[in-house]
Amino acid sequence: MGNDSRFELRMTGSGGQGLILGSIILAEAAIMEGKTVTQSQVYGAEARGGTTKAELVISDKHIAYPKVTDPDLLAAMTNEGLKQYGGGISRKTRVVIDSSVMSAPDSLDEENCRGLLALPIRSTLISRLESELGLNIVLLGIIEGLTAIVDVETLRKAIAMHVKKQFLDLNMKALDLGMEMVEAQARAGIRI
Amino acid sequence: MSEKMVLMQGNEAVAEGAIAAGVRFYAGYPITPSSEVAETMAKRMPEVGGTFIQMEDEIASIMAIVGASLAGKKVLTATSGPGFSLMQEGLGYACMVEAPIVILDSMRYGPSTGMATKVSQMDLMQTRWGTHGDHWVIVLSPSSVEESYQLTIRAVNLAEKYRNPVIVLSDETISHLREPIDISIPPVLVERRLPTAKADYLPYRTDESLVPTVANVGTGFRTSCTGLVHGESGFQTANGHVAEALVERLRDKLFNNLDDIIQFETDRVEDADVLFMSFGITARGVSEAVETLRSHGRKAGSLRFITLFPFDDDRVRKAAGNARTIVVPELNSGQLVLLVKRVFGDSRKVVPMNKINGDLISPQEILNFLREENL
Known part of the structure; x- marks a missing residue:
């Protein structure tokens, strides 16, 4: 359904990881580039510590149905998130999981998704940037590395709009880290 | 479009629309999924020289805006089903004293407290018949963030022009959806005589x-x-005699x-053999389904109610073209379809399509429904 310019992203994880903010930042970057977006999230007490979901649709054209129905990219930052919101993927869906907190599920293979990218996101963030904050921005870097959905500089601008000055440097490094992780996979010849 | 576009949530758009329309008094009692309207107004009212009051409940909230309206302010309150139920007494009073007021009802799943964070379109008939006695209200239905902004402006203008309550009937999905909108053009404002x-x-x-x-x-x-x-x-x-003349007036x-x-939005009604009639968020799934059906050669069309009430049968009949089949998808057990059936009687095949599990009707579900029902 829809058209080729429509990009659908679903991010799921634990409330507090900043996935909703991440989707808003990417949405704003897309708007800066003249695209149209719809951003939504699961709403309720779950979003504060429980399992959460953020969705973003980006298109060059008017977006009629605003929710994700056939994701191009599903990013699961917790096992529970993947369980609860991992349905509805197809062979067009790239799946990214954080292998430092969950193992790759057997259910995902070439038959039912476009590819599974298991990256140790949280552990790499902690070891490289000595931070537990910024997971959402590392993930944005990974999404950017995989899709180049917006210009990196636009993404930096959008991040700066939402981040306090003293954390700006950390967040820019987090973005770079995410993109690096994708590049490293590509260099290793892993099909992504 | 990028320069002027800002990413905004549906509820924020209602608040900003109200402010753009001249609302300077907000009284309310927060309730999911409308709370961001109160949150935004609490921040914004002092900035624009207005008044924000968090009341003790929804009865007090609506009476406060009626009072402020009678004192000359343009006013707003926002709520959801459970709070809207409490407001019915004040709504009838506002109709009777002809106080221009605007109420946002962001529909969640009911009855009673239902499911606070799940979408529905179950309050449609409550907007029309929730308060007792013969009375008339204007009900506007946004289906996007942009329209949440524009229709709130329109609601304030219509309230002032006709000295009548106007309800903006939104829902959990639109309230929490974020979309880019352009709020740079100052609206035309209507002042009460x-x-x-x-x-x-x-x-x-x-x-x-x-x-x-x-x-x-x-x-x-x-x-x-x-x-x-x-x-x-x-x-x-x-x-x-006075009573009769008053209610007639x-x-x-x-x-x-x-x-x-009255406003509708129609899409390829002229040659449609299957026509969807819907409102609010459901119309967006319809819009995509119509596009897909057309691309497969099926003559589908859509009529979206922007104004839900007053509901004028003649205007609906004229706007509906000649489609043999009319499908009415809605997130309740069948409310809009009652009105559509009233309009068409047995002259068309009117088919309800209902979903009551707290999720939206997706475009694919509409396509499946046509196939399963042989429509």
Whole structure:
């Protein structure tokens, strides 16, 4: 359904990881580039510590149905998130999981998704940037590395709009880290 | 489009639309999924010289905005089903004293407290018949963030113009959806008509517009407002002729102006053999389904109600083209479909499509429904 310019992203994880903010930042970057977006999230007490979901649709054209129905990219930052919101993927869906907190599920293979990218996101963030904050921005870097959905500089601008000055440097490094992780996979010849 | 576009949530757009329309008084009691309206107004009212009050409940909230409206302010409150139920008494009072007020009802799943964070379209008939007695309200239905902004402006203008309650009927999905919107163009504002001379002033006397020029409280006019039947003086009476004339006027002040009040959006109705009639968020799934059906050669069309009430059968009939089959998808057990059936009787095949599990109707579900029902 829809058209080729429509990009659908679903991010799921634990409330507090900043996935909703991440989707808003990417949405704003897309708007800066003249695209149209719809951003939504699961709403309720779950979003504060429980399992959460953020969705973003980006298109060059008017977006009629605003929710994700056939994701191009599903990013699961917790096992529970993947369980609860991992349905509805197809062979067009790239799946990214954080292998430092969950193992790759057997259910995902070439038959039912476009590819599974298991990256140790949280552990790499902690070891490289000595931070537990910024997971959402590392993930944005990974999404950017995989899709180049917006210009990196636009993404930096959008991040700066939402981040306090003293954390700006950390967040820019987090973005770079995410993109690096994708590049490293590509260099290793892993099909992504 | 990028320069002027800002990413905004549906509820924020309602608040900003109200402010752009001149609302300077908000009283409310927060309730999911409308709470961001209160949150935004709490921050923004002091910035624009307005007043924000968090009331003790929804009855107090609506009575506070009625009072502020009678004192001359443009006003808003926001709620959801459970709070809207409490507001019904005040809504009827506002109809009777002809106080211009705007209420946002962001529909969640009911009945009762239902599911606070799940979407529904179950309050449609409550907007029309929630309060007792013959009465008329204007109900507008946004289906996007942009329209949440624009229709809130329109709601304030219509409330002022006709001195009548206007309900903006949104839902959990639109309330929490974020979309880019352009709020850079200042809207055209409508101001209520006021009395010019104190001599012979009667608050509820009207000219051919049938809209009274009630003075704002505190401007030196002697005005009585009551929920009891009243004549031009505003004082109560049990005279049946006065009562009949009053209730007829409350109807006619809107029904004489349906061209001004009623709006639809139609898409390829002219040659459609299957027509969808929907409102609010459901219309967005319809829109995509129509696109897909057309790309497969199926003559599908859509009529979206922007104004839900007043509901004028003749206008709906004329706007509906000649489609043999009319499908009415909605997130309730069948409310809009009652009106559509009233319009068409047995002259068309009117098919309800209902979903009541707290999720939206997706475009694919609409396509599947047509196939399963052989439509």
